[in-house]
Amino acid sequence: MHRLAARGDGPDLPFPRHSYPGPVPVPPDAPDHPDYRFTLANERTLLAWLRTGLALVAGGVAVATYAPDLGVRWGSAAVALSLVAIGLLTALAGYRRWRANEGAIEAGRPLPASRTVPAVAAAVAAVVVVVGVLVGVEVLQR
Amino acid sequence: MTAVETQPERTALAWQRTGLGVLAVAGLLGHRALHTGRPALLLVAGATALLGLAVLGALAPRRYRQVRLRVGHGGAVRDPWAARAVTVAVLLTAAAAAVSIVLS
Numbered sequence: 001m002h003r004l005a006a007r008g009d010g011p012d013l014p015f016p017r018h019s020y021p022g023p024v025p026v027p028p029d030a031p032d033h034p035d036y037r038f039t040l041a042n043e044r045t046l047l048a049w050l051r052t053g054l055a056l057v058a059g060g061v062a063v064a065t066y067a068p069d070l071g072v073r074w075g076s077a078a079v080a081l082s083l084v085a086i087g088l089l090t091a092l093a094g095y096r097r098w099r100a101n102e103g104a105i106e107a108g109r110p111l112p113a114s115r116t117v118p119a120v121a122a123a124v125a126a127v128v129v130v131v132g133v134l135v136g137v138e139v140l141q142r
Numbered sequence: 143m144t145a146v147e148t149q150p151e152r153t154a155l156a157w158q159r160t161g162l163g164v165l166a167v168a169g170l171l172g173h174r175a176l177h178t179g180r181p182a183l184l185l186v187a188g189a190t191a192l193l194g195l196a197v198l199g200a201l202a203p204r205r206y207r208q209v210r211l212r213v214g215h216g217g218a219v220r221d222p223w224a225a226r227a228v229t230v231a232v233l234l235t236a237a238a239a240a241v242s243i244v245l246s
Binding site for chain 2: 033034036037039040041043044046047048050051053054055057058060061062064065077080081084085087088091092094095098099102106
């Protein structure tokens, strides 16, 4: 795992950071708060997660609006609501991840592990399989 | 030093994209309201559009000013309130989408 040093990581170091065997030395004038670049990077990651959630929500609305008849009765609404629910949970997971990262950055610890990416991928894959089955049903009914 | 100059800007652009994302969902909800012949659902779409405008027009510029000011003074740029506010806006957008799907 990539180790992030929250303090003292800056252009003032006399050598590249990776050439230090131990913890990154803290310059004597280091402020008592983490490097703002870590905070902003973490904030952008939160916003990226929120946009991923929004894209899933938009996909759900699009399914309900533009594919209202999907295989079985309620098929379209079920797929649409699943996508919206996955989007909502993705946004929540992104917020939880942001909070965990903030704690780690504040304390100068490495960022905690997260299973959000595989979880969202698995959920979307499951929805795609269901959509495939529904389209198959739709085709066979003709 | 380029990184110092561009980081707040990149973050501001990420905020703007998020606000635009909420507005895009609002647009889809508005089109859905007309498409399904339920003009009452336009209220849901309108409320979502207001959320998007709040992120794009209030949260994003407020945060950008705050970050630039604090970076200039060498202070901490953390703002849990802004993170919470934009998360709530996205959760409300998802709830509005669910309402629009169920009620038609």
